Amino acid sequence: MLSIERLNQYYGESHTLWDVDLEVPSGACTCLMGRNGVGKTTVLKTVVGLLEARSGEIRFDGRAVQREPTERRARAGIGYVPQGREIFPLLTVEENLRIARAAMGRRDIPALVHELFPVLREMRHRRGGDLSGGQQQQLAIGRALCLEPKLLILDEPTEGIQPNIVREIGDIIRRLNREQGLTVLLVEQKLPFARRTADTFCILDRGRSVAAGPMAELGDDLVRQYLTV
Numbered sequence: 001m002l003s004i005e006r007l008n009q010y011y012g013e014s015h016t017l018w019d020v021d022l023e024v025p026s027g028a029c030t031c032l033m034g035r036n037g038v039g040k041t042t043v044l045k046t047v048v049g050l051l052e053a054r055s056g057e058i059r060f061d062g063r064a065v066q067r068e069p070t071e072r073r074a075r076a077g078i079g080y081v082p083q084g085r086e087i088f089p090l091l092t093v094e095e096n097l098r099i100a101r102a103a104m105g106r107r108d109i110p111a112l113v114h115e116l117f118p119v120l121r122e123m124r125h126r127r128g129g130d131l132s133g134g135q136q137q138q139l140a141i142g143r144a145l146c147l148e149p150k151l152l153i154l155d156e157p158t159e160g161i162q163p164n165i166v167r168e169i170g171d172i173i174r175r176l177n178r179e180q181g182l183t184v185l186l187v188e189q190k191l192p193f194a195r196r197t198a199d200t201f202c203i204l205d206r207g208r209s210v211a212a213g214p215m216a217e218l219g220d221d222l223v224r225q226y227l228t229v
């Protein structure tokens with residue numbers, strides 16, 4: 001579904017991504033892994049179109065999208081839940097969802113959103129900023145679902161969330177993937193969570209893709225070499 005080939009990206013003169021390759025198979029949940037600062041968020045932002053690729057190809061659904069604007073990629077089915085969630089804190093839960101939905105020219109909120117996240121219906125009149133971290137993450141995922149994506153990209157969805165809610169978020173990602181058939185690309189630093197949630201992995205190290213494969217093949221050597229601090 002998403003295929004990245006020889007992607008290079010720069011922040012000014014600083015070469016950040018070096019010939020990165022990444023495959024996200026249709027229907028799978030893929031985890032992009034690596035230590036802090038290796039370029040994971042930069043890959044996601046380049047896929048979404050918030051950063052420009054200097055060279056390389058990003059194919060989504062069989063089409064090269066690396067020169068398309070963000071809105072066009074979103075309309076094509078690339079959904080994005082950024083790190084830190086970035087919900088609108090002063091708007092209500094319902095307003096946060098409706099604003100996203102308006103981008104589709106629709107006023108209704110998809111039933112799936114309330115089915116997956118009943119708390120968003122219960123708290124629809126609360127301000128986004130008054131929700132707990134876990135509830136804000138649910139709102140951020142719900143908002144991405146309002147655009148009916150084919151690929152859902154999540155940047156560290158468990159960051160700053162209580163352990164009992166982390167499991168809940170993992171269950172929801174798996175349900176979206178397995179029951180709704182949504183393809184998922186996830187950045188995640190928590191190894192047990194990544195193992196439990198994803199089918200395939202790709203590891204970045206200092207801006208380069210260094211290993212990839214089925215999650216069952218993520219052995220201790222790779223973990224020691226590229227993931228433990």
Ligand SMILES: Nc1ncnc2c1ncn2[C@@H]1O[C@H](COP(=O)(O)OP(=O)(O)OP(=O)(O)O)[C@@H](O)[C@H]1O
Pocket residue numbers: 011014016034035036037038039040041042043
């Ligand atoms: N706006 C920016 N301008 C300049 N350099 C940046 C910018 N954003 C990130 N970088 C640098 O690019 C490199 C990759 O950063 P990135 O945030 O993609 O890494 P990451 O793997 O997602 O890290 P983390 O796990 O800490 O979120 C880092 O060296 C970072 O300092």
